[in-house]
Amino acid sequence: EAGVAQSPRYKIIEKRQSVAFWCNPISGHATLYWYQQILGQGPKLLIQFQNNGVVDDSQLPKDRFSAERLKGVDSTLKIQPAKLEDSAVYLCASTLGLAGGLWFFGPGTRLTVL
Amino acid sequence: AQTVTQSQPEMSVQEAETVTLSCTYDTSESDYYLFWYKQPPSRQMILVIRQEAYKQQNATENRFSVNFQKAAKSFSLKISDSQLGDAAMYFCAYRSLFAGGGADGLTFGKGTHLIIQP
Numbered sequence: 001e002a003g004v005a006q007s008p009r010y011k012i013i014e015k016r017q018s019v020a021f022w023c024n025p026i027s028g029h030a031t032l033y034w035y036q037q038i039l040g041q042g043p044k045l046l047i048q049f050q051n052n053g054v055v056d057d058s059q060l061p062k063d064r065f066s067a068e069r070l071k072g073v074d075s076t077l078k079i080q081p082a083k084l085e086d087s088a089v090y091l092c093a094s095t096l097g098l099a100g101g102l103w104f105f106g107p108g109t110r111l112t113v114l
Numbered sequence: 115a116q117t118v119t120q121s122q123p124e125m126s127v128q129e130a131e132t133v134t135l136s137c138t139y140d141t142s143e144s145d146y147y148l149f150w151y152k153q154p155p156s157r158q159m160i161l162v163i164r165q166e167a168y169k170q171q172n173a174t175e176n177r178f179s180v181n182f183q184k185a186a187k188s189f190s191l192k193i194s195d196s197q198l199g200d201a202a203m204y205f206c207a208y209r210s211l212f213a214g215g216g217a218d219g220l221t222f223g224k225g226t227h228l229i230i231q232p
Contacts, residue, residue, distance in 0.1 A: 089157055
């Protein structure tokens with residue numbers, strides 16, 4: 001079974017520029033999550049999708065971050081404009097959405113904002 | 115909101131020895147899941163072990179076992195016969211079982227960096 005795919009793996013941008021990350025979950029997984037992991041910290045949930053609807057975006061900085069999952073499969077996370085403190089690894093994870101279901105994480109995208 | 119605390123930023127152990135990583139959490143819920151994840155330098159999160167709060171029996175996966183103390187809200191990970199491949203960041207995580215609206219994102223601790231001395 002293919003895993004969670006993410007691209008790009010690395011991205012370097014200047015502050016105030018825009019950037020987008022892509023995630024393709026495991027086929028059939030209804031629930032998709034985006035996490036931000038700042039160096040030296042644990043991942044922090046940014047947003048949770050159930051199919052193409054948002055379940056939880058309480059920790060998403062909505063003034064600069066946006067995410068979508070239009071067809072309930074792939075998802076895109078965008079930052080516009082980026083700040084220095086956005087430098088982090090952005091992890092995508094997916095599950096079937098069942099209680100007790102296993103989580104599968106992608107390899108992450110490492111963003112550096114200069 | 116739930117919080118997860120890992121009080122050991124770094125631990126070191128000799129190869130083939132046993133090491134225990136600590137984790138405490140705070141919640142008002144009675145049913146939930148707890149996890150230990152391993153994150154090597156490749157950044158891939160790998161599930162090590164999980165525990166359902168309603169189960170009194172401690173989970174075990176080969177060389178990995180947990181000591182789950184529900185009343186104390188403690189969830190430690192014991193790694194026996196440590197191997198060089200065990201070197202990584204280890205994260206303790208909490209997941210609500212019946213969160214409102216279906217929100218069930220994992221809450222992670224800050225992690226413990228495990229070093230294996232050959």
